[in-house]
Amino acid sequence: MISKMLAHIGYGGTTIQTLLDNEATDLGGTLCGRMIIQAGAVDQEVTGIAAELVTEVKIEGSDTRVRENRCIANYRLADRIALRAGEQRDLPFAIDLPLHTPVALGRKCAPVWLHTLLDLPLAVDAADEDPLVINPAPVQIDTLNAMREIGYELVKSDAEYRPHWGGPHGFVQEFEFRPAHGTDSLPHPEVELVFQPDGDGGFALLMQLDRAAKNISDTMVQGTGTGDDWQRIPLPGKLQGPGQRAIVHLLTPLLIDER
Structure with a gap:
């Protein structure tokens, strides 16, 4: 019972780690990698795995200038998964990079990263972030x-x-x-x-x-x-x-x- 309560608030619960085949990917190409899902101390059900391609966008007003994270594209990588306590899953993925993805050109360029999210009902969602280098066309x-x-x-x-x-x-x-x-x-x-x-x-x-x-x-x-x-x-x-x-x-x- 205590293990389940701790898992619900994020202690000893399921985690996710994203491993990319290559840190650098060509614009318009396919980003490939694996998701390592490690179950915690209790059985848990994953209701879905999603990923967002994210960048930092500059927003200028009449007298203000701020930077906000904005989604470039989002992807559904997996659906419902039942995990037993201590179980590890290794799931491959491949996502296409849209042409409006910012590329790495110049010394000061817009950053891009992959945000992966594991949806855990009645528990703290697990997430991972990985910086990317997008090669220009x-x-x-x-x-x-x-x-x-x-x-x-x-x-x-x-x-x-x-x-x-x-x-x-x-x-x-x-x-x-x-x-x-x-x-x-x-x-x-x-x-x-x-x-x-x-x-x-x-x-x-x-x-x-x-x-x-x-x-x-x-x-x-x-x-x-x-x-x-x-x-x-x-x-x-x-x-x-x-x-x-x-x-x-x-x-x-x-x-x-x-x-």
Whole structure:
């Protein structure tokens, strides 16, 4: 009786540990691993195992700036499991990473982690958290290198709250660029880019120039419908993209030649 009471308040109860096959996973790929479930001192029933992919999102108001944890995607990994006292279960899992998952690009990038939750009725739920490294897609790496070739360096890549055009999750990862050292003659002191999933397995590139910059006028650039000065640039080639050289040719007229 005492063991059951302690299990209900979290002492000597069931625990869960998540073991990832690889800490780093490619964007759009599959995250694989195992859940080690260790039963406690008494028999317990698990009513479900769920996982959330989580990031930290920056939310700015008129005079405030806060950071909140936001769910990128959630997954149902297992249903009802009956555990005997002391029993251990080893359950494999595989989850697909959505394209709006923030990637590890730059020194200051949005963190991503996996939160695994074991649902225990009439007891304290067991949980585990594991940090993740999400490798960028080739088109994102090529775009970063193209910006560097043009003369801009990546400063940071926060996840920003964008409820109107960030999809159902309400945020986007914004990549902020500034002129590299020795390139002060560039016309825009700041450029922000967003890789927006295009619904066809690839991205469109959203660009915002410093507000002091001139208006863009180019047939390659289409309005985003976001209600602000972001511009939409199609990127062919899905996750592979068109290649660094093609991206340089695409962006140079928008960033330099307009002078």
